[in-house]
Amino acid sequence: MKILIALAGVIIFFNSIALAEVPPPGRRDSARHLIIQLNNNYNFLNKELKKLEEDIKVFPRTTLHLSAVNKAVNSDIKLLSIEAQDNDRLIESHIYSALENEALAAGGRQQLYQGEVREGSHVLKVTYYWTEEDGPPQKGETYITFSMSKGMTYSIELSLTEKEDNVVLDSSQFEFINR
Amino acid sequence: MRFLRLATILLLVLFSRPLMAIAQSPLEEQQYQRALYLFRTGDYLSSSELSKGLLNTPLKERDKDKALLLLRLSDLKMQVREDYLNFTGQSPSLDIYLQSILLDTLYKMREYEEVMPLGKLLNSGASRYFEGMGLLQLNNLEEATVALSKVSAGDRFYPYAMISLAQIEVMKQDLKAAEGYLKGLLSSPSIKGDGLTERARILLGQVLFERGLFPEAVKEFSRVSLDSPLYGEAAIGQAWSLMRRGDYKRVIPTLKLIKSYPPYDAVEREAMMILGYCFLKLGRVEEAREHYQQLLDNINLTEGRLEEMIDDSSIRQRYTSILLEGASSLTGEEQYYLSVIKSDPTISDISREYEALATLKTAFFKKERESAEKEAYLGNKISGLEERLRKIEEGTDRSKRILLAIKGKEGQRFSIEGFDMNDITYFATNTFSYWEWTLGRKVDDETKRLVILIMRYWIESGRPECRNPLYICHILSFFNPMWKMEEKPEEIRDIIWIIERISNDLMNIRKGEKTHFESMLPGAREKVSEIISRDKENIKKLGEIREKLRKSIQETGKGSEESLASLEMRINERLLKNRYELTDFKASITTWLDAANNTELAKEGTK
Numbered sequence: 001m002k003i004l005i006a007l008a009g010v011i012i013f014f015n016s017i018a019l020a021e022v023p024p025p026g027r028r029d030s031a032r033h034l035i036i037q038l039n040n041n042y043n044f045l046n047k048e049l050k051k052l053e054e055d056i057k058v059f060p061r062t063t064l065h066l067s068a069v070n071k072a073v074n075s076d077i078k079l080l081s082i083e084a085q086d087n088d089r090l091i092e093s094h095i096y097s098a099l100e101n102e103a104l105a106a107g108g109r110q111q112l113y114q115g116e117v118r119e120g121s122h123v124l125k126v127t128y129y130w131t132e133e134d135g136p137p138q139k140g141e142t143y144i145t146f147s148m149s150k151g152m153t154y155s156i157e158l159s160l161t162e163k164e165d166n167v168v169l170d171s172s173q174f175e176f177i178n179r
Numbered sequence: 180m181r182f183l184r185l186a187t188i189l190l191l192v193l194f195s196r197p198l199m200a201i202a203q204s205p206l207e208e209q210q211y212q213r214a215l216y217l218f219r220t221g222d223y224l225s226s227s228e229l230s231k232g233l234l235n236t237p238l239k240e241r242d243k244d245k246a247l248l249l250l251r252l253s254d255l256k257m258q259v260r261e262d263y264l265n266f267t268g269q270s271p272s273l274d275i276y277l278q279s280i281l282l283d284t285l286y287k288m289r290e291y292e293e294v295m296p297l298g299k300l301l302n303s304g305a306s307r308y309f310e311g312m313g314l315l316q317l318n319n320l321e322e323a324t325v326a327l328s329k330v331s332a333g334d335r336f337y338p339y340a341m342i343s344l345a346q347i348e349v350m351k352q353d354l355k356a357a358e359g360y361l362k363g364l365l366s367s368p369s370i371k372g373d374g375l376t377e378r379a380r381i382l383l384g385q386v387l388f389e390r391g392l393f394p395e396a397v398k399e400f401s402r403v404s405l406d407s408p409l410y411g412e413a414a415i416g417q418a419w420s421l422m423r424r425g426d427y428k429r430v431i432p433t434l435k436l437i438k439s440y441p442p443y444d445a446v447e448r449e450a451m452m453i454l455g456y457c458f459l460k461l462g463r464v465e466e467a468r469e470h471y472q473q474l475l476d477n478i479n480l481t482e483g484r485l486e487e488m489i490d491d492s493s494i495r496q497r498y499t500s501i502l503l504e505g506a507s508s509l510t511g512e513e514q515y516y517l518s519v520i521k522s523d524p525t526i527s528d529i530s531r532e533y534e535a536l537a538t539l540k541t542a543f544f545k546k547e548r549e550s551a552e553k554e555a556y557l558g559n560k561i562s563g564l565e566e567r568l569r570k571i572e573e574g575t576d577r578s579k580r581i582l583l584a585i586k587g588k589e590g591q592r593f594s595i596e597g598f599d600m601n602d603i604t605y606f607a608t609n610t611f612s613y614w615e616w617t618l619g620r621k622v623d624d625e626t627k628r629l630v631i632l633i634m635r636y637w638i639e640s641g642r643p644e645c646r647n648p649l650y651i652c653h654i655l656s657f658f659n660p661m662w663k664m665e666e667k668p669e670e671i672r673d674i675i676w677i678i679e680r681i682s683n684d685l686m687n688i689r690k691g692e693k694t695h696f697e698s699m700l701p702g703a704r705e706k707v708s709e710i711i712s713r714d715k716e717n718i719k720k721l722g723e724i725r726e727k728l729r730k731s732i733q734e735t736g737k738g739s740e741e742s743l744a745s746l747e748m749r750i751n752e753r754l755l756k757n758r759y760e761l762t763d764f765k766a767s768i769t770t771w772l773d774a775a776n777n778t779e780l781a782k783e784g785t786k
Contacts, residue, residue, distance in 0.1 A: 035633070038581045039677050045574045045696050052567045052703060056710060059560040067209065091548065099220055108216025109209055116552040119559055150563045155209070176206070 060151035064122075066092065066113040070104035071159045077167055079104065079160055080129035080137050084113060087122055091115065104160075112158070119150045128169045130160060144171050152177060207236050211246060218253055227253035304334030311343060320347050338370045342379055349386065357386050377409045384416045388423075396420040411437045411446040418453050427457040444519070448764050455771050464778045471772035478765045485758045488516070495747050495754075502530050502746070516754070523753045526746065533742040540735040547728040554721045557714045568707050575696040578684070585681075586688050607631055614675060622675075625682040633678075 066084060070077070078101045083093040092113040096104075104110060124144040129137045148154055155174040160167060214229035230250035238246060311326035324347055330340035341364040348357035361383040370376050384399035397420045403413035414437050418430045434454045439447035451474055458467035488494045498520055500506075501513065509517065520526055607630065614622050622630075684694040 034581050034585050035681065038578060038585070038681055041574055041578045041581065042677055042680060045571060045578065048567060048571045048574060049699065049703065052564070052571065052707070055560070055564055055567060056706060059556070059563060061556065062559045067213070069212065089551070103216045103219030106215065106219055107212060108219050109212030110216050111213055115548065116556040116559070118555045119562065150559050
């Protein structure tokens with residue numbers, strides 16, 4: 001309850017500051033506007049200095065997670081391999097064993113990659129091979145674009161899925177705040 | 180037992196339904212799926228840890244049960260593994276087992292100089308054996324004998340040591356001593372039921388043959404079972420021993436039992452030649468002729484297949500891939516040629532070299548990836564700190580501008596002169612007394628000026644809702660007109676801090692000194708630039724490391740390619756050698772066939 005009240009207070013407070021950013025007519029209101037603006041600015045600086053101190057101690061990680069699941073209804077569809085390139089740099093490649101395919105078919109999730117990446121735009125190229133009932137390997141490629149913000153964890157799920165008489169590696173994306 | 184059965188049923192029910200979402204949040208669901216994957220791929224420790232972690236999240240009862248079951252099953256699997264290890268506790272301990280692997284690996288790598296000191300240091304049966312073998316490989320027969328003799332009779336390396344001691348005696352031409360070692364070994368309980376028995380019998384047969392004790396040799400060779408993979412070798416020994424006694428008749432059924440297939444290995448070829456020779460010796464010329472003709476036909480067919488294999492690179496690549504990666508199923512022909520190929524020790528060496536290079540390449544790649552991640556982290560940190568510092572600098576500048584604007588108003592609009600102070604004296608006096616009591620110190624005049632000014636605004640704007648004038652609700656409502664909270668000492672301290680900061684900064688501006696945040700900036704800037712320059716240096720170093728690693732990856736990749744090429748070449752050479760051996764064999768068979776034909780013709784001529 002207290003948190004709610006505080007939150008409402010903060011919203012109203014900032015609203016009033018936002019309103020105060022446009023100087024109202026009249027000299028007293030203008031002076032009041034300046035003091036409020038200054039208070040707002042001091043609060044901002046205090047927070048930023050605190051964050052700077054924390055960042056100096058431990059800078060938050062900017063992490064990309066890649067995981068693989070098999071959502072194909074046909075249990076004979078198996079993953080043979082996956083190769084992931086982030087902005088043309090090979091970050092991971094994996095060849096799937098029969099046991100790993102069984103684990104995926106049972107609803108398991110394979111942690112394919114987890115690592116720090118630079119902030120900014122990324123193009124993830126995923127090349128994969130799959131097979132159906134020990135048939136010849138089929139190749140597929142998928143491109144995923146995303147933007148990384150500092151201190152965020154970006155999670156991409158790659159799922160082998162049947163789509164319109166074809167098998168594709170679909171992707172879903174989630175974003176989490178690290179701090 | 181009942182629990183195990185129940186757990187298995189539950190496991191089947193639980194894990195046969197793909198992607199049954201644990202349906203809490205994407206993170207918890209993903210964590211459960213990861214734990215499941217790890218459990219199914221045999222990493223029970225990690226699946227146990229993840230499930231345990233999952234139970235600490237606010238899960239629904241149903242989902243908690245699933246996570247709990249996964250945790251219990253993971254722990255149970257680990258317990259089973261632990262029990263198994265305890266059960267085998269009576270076998271040589273894990274340390275000895277690891278020692279044996281280490282010594283065996285070094286021995287196979289022909290690192291004899293490494294094996295010997297390590298063998299002395301470890302002081303176990305395995306270490307003595309490998310020490311002796313290393314000395315034997317270095318042709319130090321005397322010291323090898325000493326080391327091998329130290330392997331005690333109960334040790335699992337004892338039979339190997341005895342066979343090696345017999346080999347040393349053969350090398351020293353002391354056949355009687357060799358016979359003694361082998362007979363001693365064959366009568367020892369340590370060798371019973373072991374595959375080594377047949378190897379020891381053949382060796383003993385050969386020693387007896389060399390000593391001219393042919394009946395004893397025949398007896399020893401004939402003890403090797405027909406089902407044994409060593410039967411061919413034993414049969415040849417038996418055949419030679421019988422031939423030395425002139426008993427050609429008994430040789431024929433013995434050799435006919437050898438299962439031989441084209442293109443025939445060395446043992447098979449020798450057996451085939453002896454068989455034909457025995458037919459001729461016994462005057463069974465027609466049988467000899469038929470035997471040689473059949474062999475010749477088989478060889479002609481095999482020659483064609485070998486030519487095809489030598490010319491077709493895809494067949495060689497198939498054998499290369501089987502050698503390096505293995506295969507789930509092999510045809511009979513593949514099994515045969517694979518054993519032919521594997522019989523070349525150089526091929527095994529190249530395969531090991533390729534595997535070592537592949538392992539190195541993976542390790543270099545992993546290190547390169549780690550370095551790239553560190554570089555990305557430091558890059559993000561540098562730009563993050565720079566951004567944060569820029570924001571602080573901008574905020575400080577903004578504050579300075581506002582303070583200057585306030586200062587500009589001070590003379591005219593900001594002044595309290597001419598204002599009727601009576602209206603607020605009562606509030607101000609009480610407020611300052613309360614503040615000073617709360618803080619335990621005096622509030623300076625500059626701050627009082629600012630507070631009175633703020634109060635003036637408050638009164639003028641007609642906000643009498645602040646019921647307790649002792650407190651600071653009038654100040655709080657100045658900053659936020661909607662403020663309804665009751666004041667607390669910490670809030671009072673915060674607001675006084677802000678007001679004092681503003682008044683102090685105004686005072687500093689008037690004196691031409693730095694504001695509070697301006698004076699803090701150089702320290703922050705120095706700290707940040709120190710970290711940034713250190714991190715930039717680290718990035719540079721990481722760049723150099725990555726460059727070296729990339730080169731190493733390239734080199735190992737190149738090395739792997741070269742190994743692969745030389746492996747294919749060696750396989751080709753091995754097949755070619757097999758082809759030449761077959762040609763030689765064919766020439767011998769043709770000669771013997773001609774001899775058989777001539778004998779038959781001579782026989783017919785006599786008639």
